[in-house]
Amino acid sequence: MSHSRIEQFQAFLEKDPNNSFARYVIAQEQAKTGALAEAVATYRELIRRDPDYVAAYYHGGKALERMDDPRGAADIYRQGLEVARRTGNAHAGGELQEALATLG
Numbered sequence: 001m002s003h004s005r006i007e008q009f010q011a012f013l014e015k016d017p018n019n020s021f022a023r024y025v026i027a028q029e030q031a032k033t034g035a036l037a038e039a040v041a042t043y044r045e046l047i048r049r050d051p052d053y054v055a056a057y058y059h060g061g062k063a064l065e066r067m068d069d070p071r072g073a074a075d076i077y078r079q080g081l082e083v084a085r086r087t088g089n090a091h092a093g094g095e096l097q098e099a100l101a102t103l104g
Contacts, residue, residue, distance in 0.1 A: 005029050020050040027056070031063045039063045040072075047079075054084050054092040061099055070103050077103075 006029045012022040023046045030039035043060030046053055057080020064073040077100040084093035 018049060020046060020053050023049070024053065024056060024059075027063075028059065031059065031066075036063050036067045040067070043076075047076075052083055052087055054080055054087065054089050054096075056080075057083065058092065058095055058099060061096075065103075074100060074103050 006026050009022040009025045009029075012019050013026070016022070023042060027039045027042035027046060030036075030042060040060055040063050043056045043063065046056045047060070050056075057076050061073040061076040061080070064070075064076060077096050081093055081096045081100065084090070084096055
């Protein structure tokens, strides 16, 4: 089922390469199926195209944690925390701060 969902949202991206939500869903599905390297690459591409898409930082960091890359996770959490502060997204900022704190 996830594969067809990825294909469905890839079709959306073909029509509109700047569709941040479609790219986010693809990354989420990739992570859910264990394709973590692909998910991280998709989150990074989302961040490159839409740097204010704060959820990509949190979930990208979680994927990096699952890949046993705490340094990479911390880096992306810090970047996301800066974006959350700049955009006034206190909820996301709190989640990112908590995720960063749990890394030690």
